[in-house]
Amino acid sequence: MCINNALKRVDLRRSPYNVTEQYPAEVLERRKALEGPRRDGKSTLLVRDNLFIDGRPFMPTSTPPPHLDSDENVPDVDKPVGMCGKLTIVAGHSVPYVDKPVGLCKNSISLQIYSRVVKTDLFCKNDASVSTHDVREQSHLINFHVNEYNITDEALEMIGYTGKNNSTSLGDKTEIKRADNTTQVRNFLQPQNYSAMTKNCSNFIHERGYIDHHLTEVERDFPIAFSIIMFTDIEQSERLLRAIYRPQNYYCIHVDSKTNQTIYDGMSSIASCFDNVFVMSTRFDVQWGTMTNLEPDLLCMKELWNKSTLWKYFINLTGQEFPLRTNYELVRILEAYNGSNDLEGTLKRANRDRWEKAGSPPHNITAIKGAAHIVVNRGFVDFVLHDQRAHDLLNWTRQTYFPDETYFATLNHNPQLGVPGAYLGVPETDDVLKPFMTRFKDWGERECHGKRVRAICIIGTGDLPELAQSKKLFVNKFHQNFHPYGYDCLEELIANRTRDIYLGDLAFDSRYYGTLGFVKNKI
Template sequence: MPKKQIVHFNISKKKPKIAYFILVHHFPGQFKRLFKAIYHPESHYLIQIDQEVDINIEKGVKTFLEDYSSVYLLKSENVERGGYSMVQSQINGMKYLLNRCLKWDFFINLSDQDFPLKSQDFIFDFLSRNKEKNFIKIANQIKKKFDTLNRVENHFHEIGIGFSGIPYKRSFMKNVTWYVGGQWMILTRACCEFICHSPEVKKFEDFYRKILIADKSFFQTALMNTSFKETIINDDKRAVVRIVDGDIKLKPKTLTRADIDFLIQGDNLFARKFDERVDESILNILEEALDTDQITNNSNSIDFNLISTLTIDAKKSDLLDLETIINPSIQLPKPLLNGSK
């Protein structure tokens, strides 16, 4: 069992308030570790448990959450990976948090396979310096991901257990630049209100309901083709390593102890994905790093008014997507090299 985490809260009226939206799939133990690592009494936490999760796991998660304040449960839905239902789940989370009249400034979505790389005080400070910025991975679909345009051109029907097998072509929306990216984001409250209520976004909702992999393109296209374009930073603040796997072009690598140098460098706030069945020690190391505040802080020199760029090595790699930023590796602080807990 990992050592109990020592948490120090620095309460301040000036710090921005965060609303976390966490999806729980099949890793309840990891969810509990994630939740403890990001819990702060001034933040809000909306949890959605996957409808396919075993009833005993669901009960265990709910029992665990009873000891914490500012925690809310969103009704479980049938969410199809790659379908619009994943987009709808995020929008439902935003609407729930907005409709409860809670005081929060930023929306951050996570899953039970994520873990923070920075303390909550560090994240508060980062957000306070970027109050009107929205962080999400973006790539021009025609220029960078032309081979994925069939997702937009073809009409797919989500049927609850997958997608209809015979897609049919349809016309592109006019005067729209198509974008893709990832499903992870840090959005301002104003941006969430815009997504949930603006007529500018509504037309994209209607179109994307029948698109494959909508969860990795809807928010990018909707925001980059509307009045919020200038607030978008091409960076989701997540450390992810993507690898080739069979006929899947790229997929997130399950992170292990061998990836620790990559995880503790740079300015990423979170990392994914983890699987304690594969390597639990990496989570132990990160927990200890948060406890002792030994994760390197390189963000003070970052100008987030500039679009993120790639290093030369990253551009040459065939295993990385075009938006992944890999910085030169740094050495792990010696106290963390003495083994896991």
């Protein structure tokens, strides 16, 4: 149907071109498994990439495709794993390559990106529209993987996400509980490990599974700038960097001055392997509720601004957060934002006592309470760095408590300042008119399946089904030694979605984000 619709839109008669289905050779080879059973009169059912013959899962006895390393039991690159459908994590056992999860790969998965002449939007859910928007680089080999997990010799099954963005994820409570009760101590990578691994940058990038290609034209043409503010657990911060890394993006890392020098040196060695990643030499002793929470992001904004004129949005992160969207999905969302900024803001629920000591803000500005987490366009950063009114407001916030929750929110919700992408409506974040999409962060408004630290939910494995369905961009927060399987599975979910995009599944629908109040009511 997709091909027929495409042909209706593009008249290729009397031309040397045609539109056909295209599958990798190994997929066509595996499909031959259908021929024998059908000749024998058996019932066959294909559910996504899972073949059932007479109601029983088909388990091939052949070896993996020749371009994969069969000695390492590399998984079938077309089979969704992790939270996509049923996750079976098995360590210490030999399992068929079609069922082995990405998380147990010792080496990278090599995915061949095939050139396509035409694509159809949203997989022909509506009338097909032909576009070359996401034509791949022909024969470019992409390597990525999720690094090997240290898991006990026990199968952990999680019924949940089916691999499509609009799917309902219920979660198998029994298996989630089993994962929570698995008590083996995880040995995380330490700074000295990274210092050793990065002595050969090519090997480090390959072995750790960094994606060193823009993958799609839309991603190539929409670079993003990130700051990562970290103070502990180098492996967790490095895995965050790996999850969001693309060569067209830019990354500024601030390591707390209280942090051990070995962590700073380890992160610096990681950054030395990339042209677009840098660690700030200026370091702040970050203290809760003070300017030191705001200054690292401001410093990163300045450095990122000077590094490149190409990036279009700035996103600030901490080392204990993780993406809920792939880079492709994130770009599509930011395109839908159309220059608007995604910041929390409230006046009714503001803690006004935080501002009493400072007096009234300058330039008839109304102070607004918000969150420290922001997604802002390049023009917003330009205003912060170069407009005198922004400097005056910054000096005012130095006399306030929790300035990181005041400064950015105030700039975005005072439209008379003319900040690019600022909000024109009433500055009250809610779930309907002006939702805050930047973070999934629970202060007590939902059941936390992990634990609470200073009222914030530290994500546990039982929170994964909700995260898989969430439309938010990033989640806060994880503790490295608490429910590590939750972090593992979320990492694997994002890797699986990314892989599906590599293979041409561009069905992500970003239209919802274009309907949000802060998008419709921006300067």
